[in-house]
Amino acid sequence: MRRETLLNAAIALGLLAVPLWAWSAGEPFTITLATRAAILALAGVGLNLALGLGGLVSLGHAAFFGVGGYAMGILAHHAQTFAPLDLGLFTVAGTKSMPVIWLTAMVFSALAALAIGALSLRTSGVYFIMITLAFGQMFYYFAISWPAYGGEDGLSIWVRNGFPGLNTLDPIQFFAICYVLLMAALVLSAVIARSPFGLALNAARQVPQRVETVGIPVYRVRLVAFVISGTITGLAGALFADLNRFVSPSMFSWQLSGELIVFIILGGTARLFGPVAGACLFVALEHWLGGLSDYWHIYLGALLLGVVLFARGGLIGTLAGREVAHD
Amino acid sequence: MSLLHLSEVSAFYGPSQALFRVDLDVAEGEVVALMGRNGMGKTTTVKTICRMLPAAGGDLRFAGQDLRKLPSHRAARLGLGLVPEGRRCFPNLTVAENLAAAARPGPWDAAAVARLFPVLADRRDQMAASLSGGEQQMLAIGRALMTNPRLLLLDEATEGLAPLVRAEIWEAVAALKRDTGLAILVIDKSLRELSRIADRAVILQRGETVWTGAMPDLSPHITDRYLGV
Secondary structure: OOHHHHHHHHHHHHHHHHHHHHHHHOOHHHHHHHHHHHHHHHHHHHHHHHHHHOOOOOOOOHHHHHHHHHHHHHHHHHHHHOOOEEOOOOEEOOOOEHHHHHHHHHHHHHHHHHHHHHHHOOOOHHHHHHHHHHHHHHHHHHHHOOHHHOHHHOEEOOOOOEEOOEOOOOHHHHHHHHHHHHHHHHHHHHHHHHOHHHHHHHHHHHOHHHHHHOOOOHHHHHHHHHHHHHHHHHHHHHHHHHHHOEEOHHHHOHHHHHHHHHHHHHHOOOOOOHHHHHHHHHHHHHHHHHHHOOOHHHHHHHHHHHHHHHOOOHHHHHHHOOOOOOO | OOOEEEEEEEEEEOOEEEEEEEEEEEOOOOEEEEEOOOOOOHHHHHHHHOOOOOEEEEEEEEOOEEHHHOOHHHHHHOOEEEEOOOOOOOOOOEHHHHHHHHOOOOOOOHHHHHHHOHHHHHOOOOEHHHOOHHHHHHHHHHHHHHOOOOEEEEEOOOOOOOHHHHHHHHHHHHHHHHHHOOEEEEEOOOHHHHHHHOOEEEEEEOOEEEEEEEHHHOOHHHHHHHHOO
16 A cells, blocks of 8 residues: 555544544543644645646635635524525525535535636636635625625624534534545545546646647636635535634635645645645644744744745655655 | 648747748548758647647648637547647656546547557556656657547657667557558658658748658659758
């Protein structure tokens, strides 16, 4: 078995073992930290499809994270206030059902990704980075100026949405939901990477014009990847909002887009488990270093600099070798 | 009727005109050598055919369809299989993945490519970037064949390769002609090999077609005048 496969298995088991230990030891806060890591990893898995596999450096993925978060917040808000959601032509009742909220979050983040991707992918390089950033900021400022759902203050949800057969208020059960969704996204990501579609996406990152000459429409391949990527990130946003029971414009902020990129670089760009390793490391550093100093981002910056300069395959690349571009 | 037809095709790199009047025809099952000294427009002609460079004027048709209105990927899907100059495999994909990425339905699949180039079967899990130049060239030809083309465009197929590897590539091209009847447009500097394999030749000079004819009619006078050999 390849070293990277073993490492991936160890990371997956480690992410499962920590909250199980915390559960047996009565440490709910540690379970919440692991849940946060799993959700951010899910968002990173989404971005990694576009960034790692497709070479699309998006600084606007927080837009999809926020759309997912607000989809959850708005539906749950209307469920808890018993006020129907007025959509002009018709009204819709709010809901506390997680599957319905996930589906809504995924549909709306996919539509947002389709619109943003259709325009952004006509550019490349630094222009692509800037246009995705601009779209992300448009969503951010829209959320700030949307008083119906809290504006700048955000929206508190005092219920935890439900999943059939589970007590989602129990931290370990909510973690289990997030973990299963993360694993499902990883399986989907691995299947995509090995499919002709994923190979074409990967090849387009390297020599796009040559991909066109073998009959593959690069723009369309990238757009589909961008939409899948945004959809997964949107699902993560809905879970993140459920974890915190709070949504705010900060979910759309460019800093969050930057953090998602940081997870991927720390863990290993284009590595299947790169975002998982990166998110776990980020949450651990945030917890431990954040307890030592308010300026813990300085240490994170130094670590990132070290990874970029000396370990360009990230954590996974350093431990498993750099010769393979994808798992 | 020609499979590929170019008539008075012109093309520009920015403000600089590179092709002036290129006339070229390739029929089904025919092997045509596109010849000329360095910088005369051979690769530019191939790029124009594959829609990597827009044709500014003239008539450019493949299988009766006007290529000038099609994007590069649509032109390729009509049946143009390009083996580009400098090989340009997908470096971070394995041999098997390079072939799978280009695959389209038809008689050419990974097994058929492996029969043509057995070394690719031995290297199937190896990254393309780690292959030798000859193996990369075989992979580039294999990748083009995986698109199941009607016309194979070989741009400098043996450039920079060792004599033994070149012989192997030429043998494979001869086998393609003999066994499959695939139409081939080939650019190469080896007059001896082109004379052996091509049915007709087209010579370019300063972006213009200056001679067209059957390969046996390519006299020393013409090669001396236009090719300097």
